[in-house]
Amino acid sequence: MKKYIALFLAALMLLSFASCGGAENSGDTSNAGESESADKAEFKVGAIYINSKNDTAGYTFAHHNGITTAMKQLGLNTETQLFIVDEVPEDPEQVRAAVDTLVGKGVNIIFGISFGYIDALEAAAKEYPDVIFSHATGYKSNDTNFNNYFGRAYQARYLAGIAAGLKSLETGNNNVGYVAAYGTEYAETASGINGFALGVQAVNPDAKIYVKKLNAWADEINESAFAKELITSYNCGIISQHCDSAQPQIAAQDANIFGCGYNSDMTADAPKAHLTAAIWHWDVYYKTAMEAAMNCGTADKFVSTMGSPAYYGGLKENFVDVSPLSENCAAGTQSAIDQVRNIMVKGEWDVFSGAKLTITVTDGVATITKNDADLLDNAGNVIVAAGGASVEDSVITGTMNYYVAGVEEA
Secondary structure (H helix, E strand, O other), X not given: OHHHHXXXXXXXXXXXXXXXXXXXXXXXXXXXXXXXHXXXXXXXXXXXXXXXXXXXXXXXXXXXXXXXXXXXXXXXXXXXXXXXXXXXXXXXXXXXXHHHHHHHOOOOEEEEOOHHHHHHHHHHHHHOOOOEEEEEOOOOXXXXXXXXXXXXXXXXXXXXXXXXXXXXXXXXXXXXXXXXXXXXXXXXXHHXXXXXXXXXXXXXXXXXXXXXXXXXXXXXXXHHHHHHHHHHHOXXXXXXXXXXXXXXXXXXXXXXXXXXXXXXXXXXOOOOOEEEEEEXXXXXXXXXXXXXXXXXXXXXXXXXXXXXXXXXXXXXXXXXXXXXXXXXXXXXXXXXXXXHHHHHHOOOOOOOOOEEEEEEEEOOEEEEEEEEOOEEEOOOOEEEOOOOOOOOHHHHHHHOXXXXXXXXXX
């Protein structure tokens, strides 16, 4: 019964919100401004979060901040036009229940932010063709009302790796720990680990990166425990992470070492340890998607309005970056990161190409040199020959199932 009620409410919503260009579609533009305001007032956003909407750092926090920022930029009211179901585990039945709840609220678009929501959202998009579904970090889509979105996090990881590498030289400790949700099982985690490692090695070629896997996207207890194990058992002087909370950074601070966070700036969580974090400017995507949803007319035109079933932005689009460097960073870190960011944004070089950057710092000023070199995995296999083009996006997002040289699992 809940399903049919939700469908009825969705139908009513669509009758009241036929499109953002209502006056234009009718051929009468005399009241276009009034129509646009009315349509905007009717537009509703739904979101399904894996953690609490009240988190103050990490993955869900970054997405929630991105959604609310985008809504404010578009003049939408986050109090009356945003509906959230949070703390939803990656269980298909619970995801579908969250979808039903949001459809019952009359939302026009639903953002699902966790990878494991993928199958439930795919099914919901078929069942509710008049609602738009947009899925973070996944790979499934259709050609009407269901898309996916992610970005070149490996670029930001590389920049964070530069900060870690310079700090490892300063401290004289070549061991770097990495608390990862997963390892080579997912291209998302493997590409991030590899990007970070290559950034570290551009500064400190003797560095070793030790990866400890959680086998879960979020597990605060083990996020802390695994960081401590990397510190005590592997003598790691810097801790990086691909997990949802700031626990690895707090563990680093407790051990009087340093770290690089993820998803959001974690300096406030560990002010004596944190260097910088690979972060997302999710509002860049959310604003784009909301505008497309308001302009597409009907849900089945959303994917065509977006121009692609998959969104994949990077440094060039300001979708990813690193957080402001803390005072814990080594001299020259800002100079090095700024220069490398610049050549990536210009398209002159990318992380997984057959060219290696070497970064040196003298009197606080970085010098960047680029030389052709094989990109090797940690078994000695050539992934990209010296001088070769970068690994294809389809590999980075889908089939990268190896670690680069210098990375090993702890």
